[in-house]
Amino acid sequence: MRKCQSVEWRLSAYLDGQLQPTDRAAVEAHLRECPKCAAMLRAMRVGVEALRSMRTTEVSDAFWQRLRERLPQEKPTGWQRWVTALRWGWTERQQAACRRLAAAAIGVVILIGSWTGVKNYQGRVAAEQYAEQCAERHSLYLVHQPFGDATALSGGLSE
Amino acid sequence: MIPPVPQKVLVMDDAEQALLARCRANDLLAFEEVVHRYKNKVHNYIARMVNDADDAEDLTQDVFVKAFISLGSFRGEASLQTWLYRIATNLCIDRARRRKRQRWDTMSLDEPVRDDEDDEIGRDVPDVEADPYRHLERKELRQQVRRALGRLSEKLRAVIVLYDVQGLSYEEIAQVLGCPLGTVKSRLFNARAELAKHLKPYLYGEGAEPHA
Structure with missing residues (x-):
C-alpha cells in the first residue's frame, strides 16, 4: 500500500518521461506487479491523450469589432494615465x-x-x-x- | 510514455517590449496586434475552463478589456501570454464563484448541460445499468473528459489545462498562478489522478477490478 502511494505520486512525472532512470525502473517494476496502479496509469494516459487531442477553439470573426467597441468606454482615465506615467515613464x-x-x-x-x-x-x-x-x-x-x-x-x- | 508537450519558455523579447510600449502609449494598432496574437490561445484556455462556448467568447473579451485597462500596472516581468493567462484564470475563478453562489439552490441533476460540440449530455451521475465493460468511442471519451474536467476544482483544472491543453511549461504555469514550482507539479498530479479516477468507471466498468 505504501509502495502504491509512493508510485502513484510519480505516475504523472512518469507519464511525461521526467523521472530519473532509477525512479523510472522502480515505477515500471511496481506497475508490472500492481494491476491497480497499472490501471491508474492507463486511465491517466487516456485522459491526457484525450485532452491533447481536443480540437482548438477559435473566437468569432466579429471578435475584434466587438472588443473595439468596448475599449473606448473603458480606456484609462486621466488620473490612471498619470499613475501609469509615474510607474513607467x-x-x-x-x-x-x-x-x-x-x-x-x-x-x-x-x-x-x-x-x-x-x-x-x-x-x-x-x-x-x-x-x-x-x-x-x-x-x-x-x-x-x-x-x-x-x-x-x-x-x-x-x- | 506519451510524447511530452512541447515546452516553451516564454520571456518578453525586444519585439514584445516594443509592442507593449506602443500599447502603453495608447496605440490601438499595437493593442490589436496583441489581441490578434493571443485571442485564440486565451479563448481555447477559457473554453476548456468553463466548457461553454458563449461564455468563453465573452470572458475572452473581458480578458482583453481588462488587459487594456491594466496595461499601466503590468510590470513586464512575465511575457504577455503569461499575463493574459493570469487574467483569464482570475476571471474564470471569479465566474465559478459567482455561479456557485447563484446555482446553489437551483441546480438540478437532471437538467441537461450543453458541451462545446452542441451535444446534450446529462449531469455526472454514473449510469449503473449501462454495460460496465463497454469501450468508449473517441467522442464519448472526450465528453467524459470534459465532464471530469468540470468536476475538478478551478485550481486543479487550470493547471491541467495549461499544461496538457495549452502546452505551457511548469515555470510558466507557476508564473500564471503565482505559486511555487512544486505546487504546480503536485496540482498536476492531483488533477491527472482525479481525471483518471473519473474515467476509470467508464474505461473498466462500474465497480470492476482493473486487469493488469
Missing part, C-alpha cells in the same frame, strides 16, 4: 504638460514673491510716512502750547 504629451505645469508653478512663485515684496515695501513706506507725520504734529503741538509742558515741568520742580 512619461509620454511626450505628458512631458510637455509637465513643462507647462513647471513653468506655471514658477510663474506663480514669482508672482507671490513679487506681491509679498510690494506689500512689504508699501507697508514700510506707510510706516515711515506715519512716523514723519507724528513727529511733525508733535513739533507743531510744542510750538503752539509751550506752557502746558513748562507748567508741568515747573510744578514738578517746585515739589
